[in-house]
Amino acid sequence: MSALLEVSDLKRYFLKNKAVDGLSFSVKKGICFGLLGPNGAGKTTTIEMLEGIVKPTSGQILYQGKPLDKHIYHQLGIQFQHTALQDHLTVLETLKMFSAFYEHTIKIDDLISLCHLEDFVYQDHQKLSGGQKQRLLLALALINDPQLVFLDEPTTGLDPHSRRLFWDLVNQIKSQGKTIMLTTHYMDEAEYLCDEIAIMDKGKIIALDTPVSLLQQHFSGALIKLPKQNIDQHSFKDDILKLFNIQYVQQSAQIQSDDIQLSLVELINQKVSLEGLQVKSANLDDLFLKLTGHGLEGVKNV
Numbered sequence: 001m002s003a004l005l006e007v008s009d010l011k012r013y014f015l016k017n018k019a020v021d022g023l024s025f026s027v028k029k030g031i032c033f034g035l036l037g038p039n040g041a042g043k044t045t046t047i048e049m050l051e052g053i054v055k056p057t058s059g060q061i062l063y064q065g066k067p068l069d070k071h072i073y074h075q076l077g078i079q080f081q082h083t084a085l086q087d088h089l090t091v092l093e094t095l096k097m098f099s100a101f102y103e104h105t106i107k108i109d110d111l112i113s114l115c116h117l118e119d120f121v122y123q124d125h126q127k128l129s130g131g132q133k134q135r136l137l138l139a140l141a142l143i144n145d146p147q148l149v150f151l152d153e154p155t156t157g158l159d160p161h162s163r164r165l166f167w168d169l170v171n172q173i174k175s176q177g178k179t180i181m182l183t184t185h186y187m188d189e190a191e192y193l194c195d196e197i198a199i200m201d202k203g204k205i206i207a208l209d210t211p212v213s214l215l216q217q218h219f220s221g222a223l224i225k226l227p228k229q230n231i232d233q234h235s236f237k238d239d240i241l242k243l244f245n246i247q248y249v250q251q252s253a254q255i256q257s258d259d260i261q262l263s264l265v266e267l268i269n270q271k272v273s274l275e276g277l278q279v280k281s282a283n284l285d286d287l288f289l290k291l292t293g294h295g296l297e298g299v300k301n302v
């Protein structure tokens with residue numbers, strides 16, 4: 001598969017703030033590539049450089065082997081986190097207005113059906129629910145039949161049902177051969193949608209691969225989770241922490257184990273309470289914590 005987008009040593013500094021600090025990656029045609037990380041990691045600045053909205057401090061971006069120019073921007077589709085739409089227009093009128101901006105467009109009826117807008121096509125766009133609004137914004141991003149579609153945190157604030165609907169829609173668009181560049185701080189979203197991911201933290205990429213490969217590289221076996229207090233209340237807490245190489249994550253104590261049965265027997269032998277015990281496979285949240293030493297949620301609220 002050929003690379004649609006190639007990025008080398010891309011930087012964007014805002015005075016002393018190294019918002020994006022030397023990113024290199026390529027995005028193959030037809031995949032969903034995810035840029036993940038907590039608030040402030042540099043995701044939006046990165047995609048705004050790829051979209052031509054923000055000028056890089058340095059570095060190179062090639063689209064189909066050529067530097068970005070005005071001609072190429074017409075081939076991109078962008079779903080912004082917030083788009084100011086003209087007031088008092090229905091969904092249909094909004095689609096028609098955006099359609100007039102481009103020479104080559106998808107038929108409006110096809111867009112309505114693809115993005116499931118039928119039920120509210122004559123409704124004022126300001127009266128749409130969060131999920132409906134996101135589907136309209138996606139339709140607007142697809143109006144020029146782009147090869148590469150940027151989705152910047154498209155499901156932030158949506159309820160679980162609307163998120164699922166949106167995910168199905170993204171997969172449908174991908175099955176049409178379009179390439180998708182997604183930013184998110186939801187690791188479950190990335191695991192569900194992305195073929196490849198780059199995890200960003202403080203302006204740098206700290207991991208880059210398929211989700212499955214990344215999890216295989218960093219975890220074997222499974223994670224045993226116990227309430228933190230089970231360890232804190234143990235008379236030999238420090239010995240137990242060292243013996244099992246325990247990592248605290250918010251209110252839980254986590255042990256990575258290649259042999260669950262053996263680890264559980266050892267915990268019982270050491271008289272650690274197993275009340276509230278959970279055994280699970282590692283996911284991208286666990287990976288992020290392992291790589292950075294801090295959880296996504298914790299960072300998000302700083």
Ligand SMILES: Nc1ncnc2c1ncn2[C@@H]1O[C@H](COP(=O)(O)OP(=O)(O)OP(=O)(O)O)[C@@H](O)[C@H]1O
Nearest residue numbers: 014017019037038039040041042043044045046185
């Ligand atoms: N126009 C700007 N001027 C100054 N600093 C900026 C500007 N845009 C972004 N930054 C800073 O760059 C850093 C990265 O911000 P960015 O919005 O790219 O992160 P993000 O990962 O997209 O976060 P979020 O998930 O909140 O959108 C932050 O420290 C932010 O304050």
